[in-house]
Amino acid sequence: MFEFENALDEYLSHLRIERGASPRTAEAYRRDLEGYLAFLDGEGVTDFADVNRDNVAAFEKSLVEEGLSTATVRRRIAAVRGYHRFLVREGLTEANPADSVDIPKAADRLPDVLSIEEVGEMLDAFVGERPSDLRDRAILEVLYGCGLRASECVGLNMDGVNFDDGFLRVFGKGAKERIVPIAGAAERALRQYLAEGRPALALKAASPRADDLAAVFLNQRGGRLGRQSIFNLARKAGRVIGRFDLHPHTLRHSFATHMLKGGADLRVLQEILGHADMSTLQVYTHLDRTHLHEEYAHAHPRDTM
Structure with a gap:
């Protein structure tokens, strides 16, 4: 977990400095990704190289079972994808296991109308x-x-x-x-x-x-x-x-x-x-x-x- 958490700090710095994310946005990413890392820890996964598509898919399933909205699930899986993409870019892992995990389709948001x-x-x-x-x-x-x-x-x-x-x-x-x-x-x-x-x-x-x-x-x-x-x-x-x-x-x-x-x-x-x-x-x-x-x-x- 120490390696994961160090990489998370680096990723958040990347978001703030290179991507221009606001402190509020970076904090939201931290919360989402800390939840993801805690899930991996519970699954016994503590090394970048051991994370696979099934782990990410299981995390997504756990979010759905929590009763979270589709929008929230989409945001958290998008954060996981971005995090793994950063790990690949930094040479900390070879592949992004989240790339092949389908993000739930956003429900059509019907416009509010008056009668x-x-x-x-x-x-x-x-x-x-x-x-x-x-x-x-x-x-x-x-x-x-x-x-x-x-x-x-x-x-x-x-x-x-x-x-x-x-x-x-x-x-x-x-x-x-x-x-x-x-x-x-x-x-x-x-x-x-x-x-x-x-x-x-x-x-x-x-x-x-x-x-x-x-x-x-x-x-x-x-x-x-x-x-x-x-x-x-x-x-x-x-x-x-x-x-x-x-x-x-x-x-x-x-x-x-x-x-x-x-x-x-x-x-x-x-x-x-x-x-x-x-x-x-x-x-x-x-x-x-x-x-x-x-x-x-x-x-x-x-x-x-």
Whole structure:
């Protein structure tokens, strides 16, 4: 074990100095690898040359049997792989026994979504005649009604709003331009804000910059609203319905999910959301299939027989 532990100290130094790992990250690696070395010791393995694939696979199995999450198991096996890779590089052993051990596949993480009822309850709570009230309602309606990212909402400019043709011109990741439809409640809220709320906020700018003059959503000083304000607004909105960690992206996920449930074509949705790769949308199709399964279970006459 002494040899193992010495090598572990060297590996952690390598992570900190050569790989630039933070002290917190290095400490996490230490805990994970100390657990691994303790397991090997319990198996009677005390020399680098004696560690084989079966030892690593048995360690992985022990983690699963502990009831640890897939993410935790993946992280610990990845740490073991990195440690053995370092041992090979330093000439302390000839092969990496962890390389051929399969890391558990990460479970698809379904995006958090609101129900249609939750969205309605949340938005109905944002009423008021103050300029900031009109702005906040418009932001929430646009995030949900158009599926925008927080950064796209912040970056929305006046010349990107076209009510006559019913679209917004936004700039997504990589400054890629796209056209997003706007209609219904989102359009009404944005129209009201631009007519009654934005002019009052714009007057508060002592010496407005060109960028502020171009912005759709303004802060209380008449400047372009920042992303943090969007995040704060989402949290405030979430508290209305008991979702205390609501993120702006949740409204985007909810938009996509509700569109699919309503029968939207997947390729149209891809264009609206600005996803370059169709595979990015597969998680939403999974959600939609879950919905169909629930509907089938509820409606099919022989499902419970």
